[in-house]
Amino acid sequence: MPQKILAFAPRSVEEAAELLRACSGAAAAGGRIRAAIVESPFGPAKGIELPVAHSSIEDIARSDGAEETLVLLSHSSMNGIHEISRSDFLAVAGGGVRFGPFVEEVRRAGLYFPHESDLGTREATIAGIIMGGAAFRTERRFGRLREYILSLELVTPGGEIIRTGSRSVKDVTGYDLTGFLMGGGGRCGMIVRATIRLLPAPGTRIGFACEGDRDALEFFAGEIRKRLNPAFLEPAPEDDGAPGKARLIGELQSAVRGRERSLLGSLSGLAPEGVRVSRLEEAALAATARPDGAPLAGRSAGGKGALEGKAVLEELERRLYRVFDPQGIMLP
Numbered sequence: 001m002p003q004k005i006l007a008f009a010p011r012s013v014e015e016a017a018e019l020l021r022a023c024s025g026a027a028a029a030g031g032r033i034r035a036a037i038v039e040s041p042f043g044p045a046k047g048i049e050l051p052v053a054h055s056s057i058e059d060i061a062r063s064d065g066a067e068e069t070l071v072l073l074s075h076s077s078m079n080g081i082h083e084i085s086r087s088d089f090l091a092v093a094g095g096g097v098r099f100g101p102f103v104e105e106v107r108r109a110g111l112y113f114p115h116e117s118d119l120g121t122r123e124a125t126i127a128g129i130i131m132g133g134a135a136f137r138t139e140r141r142f143g144r145l146r147e148y149i150l151s152l153e154l155v156t157p158g159g160e161i162i163r164t165g166s167r168s169v170k171d172v173t174g175y176d177l178t179g180f181l182m183g184g185g186g187r188c189g190m191i192v193r194a195t196i197r198l199l200p201a202p203g204t205r206i207g208f209a210c211e212g213d214r215d216a217l218e219f220f221a222g223e224i225r226k227r228l229n230p231a232f233l234e235p236a237p238e239d240d241g242a243p244g245k246a247r248l249i250g251e252l253q254s255a256v257r258g259r260e261r262s263l264l265g266s267l268s269g270l271a272p273e274g275v276r277v278s279r280l281e282e283a284a285l286a287a288t289a290r291p292d293g294a295p296l297a298g299r300s301a302g303g304k305g306a307l308e309g310k311a312v313l314e315e316l317e318r319r320l321y322r323v324f325d326p327q328g329i330m331l332p
Contacts, residue, residue, distance in 0.1 A: 003067040006060065007038075009053040011077040013153060013161055013192045020189065021159025022060040023071050027327040031063035035157065036331040037186030038074040039096075039128035043332055070331075075127045078192055084109045089198045090150060090167060095127030095191045102126060112201040114142040114231070127191040133183025138232045138251075142199075146179045153193035154181065157325040167195055180320065185332050188324040203257035207249070207282060208267055209236070212275035214246040221248055223270050228252055228263075249280060 010016040020035065027033040036043045053074065063069040075096035083092040084106060091111075093102055100122030106113050115136035121129060130152070134145055151165030164177040181188050210217060224230055233250035252263045260279075268277045322328070 004063070004069045005072065006069060007053045007072045007074065009074040009077040010190075010192075013155060016073070016155040016190045016192055017159045017161055019057060019060070019071070019073065019159075020155055020157055022057050023329050024158045024327045026060050026063050026069075027329050032068040033060070033063055033071065033327075033329050034068065034331050035071040035073060035329045037127070037131065037190060038072050038076075039125045039131065040186040040332070041124075041128060041132040042185035073190055075125050075190070075192075078127075079125075081105055082193070084111065084198075086110060088167060089200070091196045091198055093126050093194055093196065095125060095130075095193065097126045098122070099124050099126060099129055106198060107201065110201055111198040113148070113196065113198055114138055115145065115148075126194050126196075127186075130182050130191055130194060131184060131186045137234060141229075141231045146182050148197045149178055149182065149194060150197050151195040152178055152181055152191055154189045154191055156189040157327065157330045165195070184317075184321070187321050187330045187332065189330070200255070202253040202255060204254040204259040204263065205231070205251060205282075206253075206260050206263050207251050207280035207284070208264065209278050209280045210248040210250075210267075210271065210275055211278075212245065212272075214244055216272045216275050217246045217248055220270065220272055220275055224250065224267070227270060228266060 008019055010019055023033050023035045060069070060071060075094070077096065078094035079096035079098070081091060081093045081097055081102065083090075085091070086109065089111065091102070091106060091113075100117035103113050103117050115138050121134060121136075124132075124134075129145070130149060136145065139145070149165070150167060151163060153161070153163050155161055164181065181191070210220060212220075221233060224233055231251040231253050233248060236247040236249045252267065254263060264277070264279055271277050321330075
């Protein structure tokens with residue numbers, strides 16, 4: 001455990017750059033400096049009682065190597081939504097914007113971010129979700145989170161300001177640096193701003209639950225995917241008291257308003273004998289789908305080949321992280 005903890009909440013990209021340059025400079029001069037992002041889901045800030053954010057950068061320069069210093073950087077002051085564009089279908093938000101309020105603000109503007117907030121993500125920051133590489137239950141239908149991050153503004157551990165990507169979905173030339181930064185836990189630096197792709201708001205959304213015999217539900221799930229193109233469809237938690245029975249939950253959408261009855265009727269019309277279909281309100285849908293609020297795993301395990309490939313990727317990642325952080329100050 002470091003003997004000295006400093007906490008900062010930079011208000012701008014320039015302040016963040018100055019702080020990280022000071023950290024890197026102190027490390028180069030022999031100081032025992034480590035830095036971490038407070039909002040990182042993998043970082044050492046979990047469980048630490050944070051001190052009040054400092055306002056003096058000289059505290060970093062005073063680290064002379066006699067004791068290790070942990071510098072904690074928070075996105076809390078970078079909490080503004082800078083733009084929501086209905087013509088370009090995008091939003092520009094600071095790294096400290098909370099995900100739940102962001103989704104609601106986008107909806108009020110007449111647009112739509114398909115991956116809804118839940119118990120596990122509502123209070124997380126935009127930067128925290130990106131650093132954690134969050135996975136959502138709707139990604140089978142709408143794609144993974146990285147497909148919606150158009151660009152990032154990042155301050156590297158050396159204090160350099162870089163911008164990845166652009167405002168265009170089709171700007172895919174060279175290496176996908178934006179994708180590399182996602183899921184890294186902040187090891188490449190501080191994400192101060194993100195440009196996020198949005199979609200037109202659907203006119204109608206309806207959640208549903210299907211209950212019945214397990215074999216019948218497996219057949220029904222295939223029909224739903226083939227004929228109704230659900231926004232998502234997944235098994236609900238098992239009911240130990242009803243052997244042989246199962247339950248599905250899902251969501252249907254339409255660009256046309258007022259189609260709730262029609263969508264539910266189409267679903268019921270496909271249901272085989274013995275399967276009961278009912279409507280599920282949005283709050284019940286979120287609670288049933290993710291009862292513990294735990295984040296979904298972003299990657300699945302594989303066999304020996306997958307493990308060997310993972311080892312190669314981890315080695316490549318270590319080398320790339322060293323390019324961003326030559327002094328090795330960032331945690332985790």
